[in-house]
Amino acid sequence: MAPVYLAMKNSKLEPIVIATAQHRQMLDQVLGLFGINPDFDLDIMQERQSLSGLTSRLIQKLDEIYAANSFDATLVQGDTTSTFTGALVSFYHKIPVGHVEAGLRTDNIYNPFPEEVNRRLNGVLSTYHYPPTESARGNLLREGVPSDRMIVTGNTVIDALLWTIENKAGATSSFREKFGLESGQYILMTMHRRENWGEPMRNVMLAVRDILDSMPEMKLVFPVHLNPVVRETVYPLLKGHKRVILTDPLDYLPFVSLMEKAALILTDSGGIQEEAPALGKPTLVLRETTERPEAIKAGTALLVGTDRKRVFQETIRLLTDRSAYERMALASNPFGDGKASLRIAEHLELVLG
Structure with missing residues (x-):
């Protein structure tokens, strides 16, 4: 999501960052690398946390933020528990959800667990879908997602990788x-x-x-x-x-x-x-x-x-x-050209007006 944030900062959009900190140590160094300061930091992580406990804490804390603020849209990425709960709370507040990296499927609800179900539920909760590939787009079409609600973007992880290699090569x-x-x-x-x-x-x-x-x-x-x-x-x-x-x-x-x-x-x-x-x-x-x-x-x-x-x-x-x-x-990379984040920001500018 870091390159999406950077693309939005360079647009007419105003990104508000909610960090759930589901993995505290893994999060902080990425925020520092890309120069991102969260507007809200839930610091939710507990040792040996269960999925049920994590989900309930996330819903409660996110609901407090959404009740106290006015957002035009929510962006979530991938298939984590934070992604699912973010989409769910946004839905409860009738705020449209955009799902980055949408449409990935294994068609086995227990593999990977719980990610497969998280992303399927996001497919139902989301208004806008950003599949990284044509294959992912095909999965969404088969599930009944309207074609005018999605654009194939490539994957933002490639954007982040290429940005890092270009800007931090000396290190x-x-x-x-x-x-x-x-x-x-x-x-x-x-x-x-x-x-x-x-x-x-x-x-x-x-x-x-x-x-x-x-x-x-x-x-x-x-x-x-x-x-x-x-x-x-x-x-x-x-x-x-x-x-x-x-x-x-x-x-x-x-x-x-x-x-x-x-x-x-x-x-x-x-x-x-x-x-x-x-x-x-x-x-x-x-x-x-x-x-x-x-x-x-x-x-x-x-x-x-x-x-x-x-x-x-x-x-x-x-x-x-x-x-x-x-x-x-030497096989070619099927996951994008490093411009996925720009496509997402441009689409949000268009649909939000």
Whole structure:
């Protein structure tokens, strides 16, 4: 949403930022990087928060803000609990909702959980829809969303990535030097989704050990999510390995730096499936389904699930088969040209008058 905010600041619109702070540590560094000062900060996060507790706290606090202020529209992005509750409270106050990154679907309500249902509900609550691709637009049309209520924009995550590379290029190399990482000599990994908690995540950690045993020159960098459930699986299996670097979640700028020069990426993250192709990085998706089939179709990403043997085999194949690697690295990015935010701001200017 940062590039959307910047585009709106350069338009006739007046953006009012409500930060739910569903993930406090992850939020603050992004706000600082893009120079965003929230008008409202709910600071909602609690340790080991349940989805029900988070949802109820968000609805109550957001309702207080909407009751005390006059807004012409609400913009929400993606599929988080904050996104769903923001759209719901806006609906309760009869304020139109614009959904950024609309129309992504796996057609499995429990995978990813709870994101698939969050974004489907947003599809019902939203007045304006900003699907990033034609495929996402097709999903919305099949669900009965009128075509004149949506425009294909590309994904704003590409806008943010290209802005960062252009404006912060001088700072990126220092982050890799800090960890002693050379270009192409490390795998970057993220894994945190609820459907992967427990045995699936354990299987992947064992696969990582197998990969490093087979590739003695390769390192692994893993910024580990702060959720204790994730850490209780990751650290016992990977901590202490001499070629594994476990860190707390990284700020956006150093993470972009690590993506730039990684050999490949292992992830269950949605956004990274879009960012990595813009940097020419083959991506193995540690999930059974993806709401970004464009990446799979374009050949920039491959679904490998969480089976230990398959994760190992596909990673080794890419690291040892140059032709297979280059097919993924050189495939075109289907997620946009870096101008999605401008399209959203221009559309809102038009419809709000």
